[in-house]
Amino acid sequence: MQTLELKSINLRGKLLTNASLAHYTSWRVGGPAQTLYEPADLADLMVFLKNLPQDEPLVWLGLGSNTLVRDHGIKGIVIITQGALIKMALLNGVTVRAEAGVACPALARYCARQGLEGVEYLAGIPGTVGGALAMNAGCHGGETWNQVLAVETLDRFGHAHLRTPADYEVAYRNVKGQPQEWFVAGHFKLVKGDKEQALERIRKLLAHRSATQPTSEPNCGSVFRNPPGDYAARLIEACGLKGQRIGKVVVSTKHANFIINEGGATAKDIEALIQLVADTVNQQHGIQLHREVHIVGE
Numbered sequence: 001m002q003t004l005e006l007k008s009i010n011l012r013g014k015l016l017t018n019a020s021l022a023h024y025t026s027w028r029v030g031g032p033a034q035t036l037y038e039p040a041d042l043a044d045l046m047v048f049l050k051n052l053p054q055d056e057p058l059v060w061l062g063l064g065s066n067t068l069v070r071d072h073g074i075k076g077i078v079i080i081t082q083g084a085l086i087k088m089a090l091l092n093g094v095t096v097r098a099e100a101g102v103a104c105p106a107l108a109r110y111c112a113r114q115g116l117e118g119v120e121y122l123a124g125i126p127g128t129v130g131g132a133l134a135m136n137a138g139c140h141g142g143e144t145w146n147q148v149l150a151v152e153t154l155d156r157f158g159h160a161h162l163r164t165p166a167d168y169e170v171a172y173r174n175v176k177g178q179p180q181e182w183f184v185a186g187h188f189k190l191v192k193g194d195k196e197q198a199l200e201r202i203r204k205l206l207a208h209r210s211a212t213q214p215t216s217e218p219n220c221g222s223v224f225r226n227p228p229g230d231y232a233a234r235l236i237e238a239c240g241l242k243g244q245r246i247g248k249v250v251v252s253t254k255h256a257n258f259i260i261n262e263g264g265a266t267a268k269d270i271e272a273l274i275q276l277v278a279d280t281v282n283q284q285h286g287i288q289l290h291r292e293v294h295i296v297g298e
């Protein structure tokens, strides 16, 4: 009934029912979304939200590169920004507006080609701008919110807001502040620099990543946040957990904070291995690791 009501509105995006979320997450696991919407663009997404019953559970996904969807999927509506909110533009000499569905590596390259420096590190993060804003994604000393001048958000009624960093509590891989709003674009302040040097930094960073991370196998990046003054990967490796497996899920032998789907894994096994790793580190080092990866669904 929900879906029929939505179909009667003049939507330009793609509305799917019972759509497998394994196709929308980098671990390539997860059950179906009861309803999934891929908007055509920002205006279309606003129409969609305005017509949505207010009690309908809502989950937003970018590239699903930091999200574990459980095997029985998500009841309610999943909104996919990748491939939809994809506009990028130079607002003035040093400020770039990027919509939430823009892939982080695309933003990094766009800025570098304009001779703008400051977000080269985003080239190594295989998520969207929306996901990076939600997570305060970062690496190699860079963090998303260090460059944010403003963000554009939508609330559940489809109303637009322009917010500044002062509206949020931003910490290491953690952003709080406006729980009933979602990011639709970020305005990033960069510095004028050298195009070739910026592109060279990106090339080096990507070469370093493919040498140190299992980038070609389905994974979700670092599963745990680093505890203060230490590295989750060091602690996991010291417990002898590299290569530890449950079913088709294994702790990477290349980078101990990565968990790999070898093919045919279940979300249940991934979650069980995450728990096993956390428990083992706690028993052997007395340190409670906290997940960076978000777990959603049933």
Ligand SMILES: Cc1cc2nc3c(=O)[nH]c(=O)nc-3n(C[C@H](O)[C@H](O)[C@H](O)COP(=O)(O)OP(=O)(O)OC[C@H]3O[C@@H](n4cnc5c(N)ncnc54)[C@H](O)[C@@H]3O)c2cc1C
Pocket: 026, 059, 060, 061, 062, 063, 064, 065, 066, 067, 081, 100, 124, 125, 126, 127, 128, 129, 130, 131, 132, 133, 134, 135, 136, 137, 138, 139, 181, 182, 183, 184, 213, 214, 215, 219, 220, 221, 222, 294
């Ligand atoms: C190989 C690999 C390497 C990685 N390396 C890094 C790294 O170096 N540093 C790092 O920080 N991360 C890294 N990650 C993790 C991941 O890429 C980042 O966290 C990324 O920012 C997630 O973006 P996403 O679009 O995939 O988010 P998703 O997984 O789709 O979503 C993540 C969370 O953000 C929420 N969300 C998504 N879009 C929006 C939106 N528009 N508005 C509000 N909330 C939203 C989701 O609901 C979810 O809770 C890596 C992942 C992989 C697979």
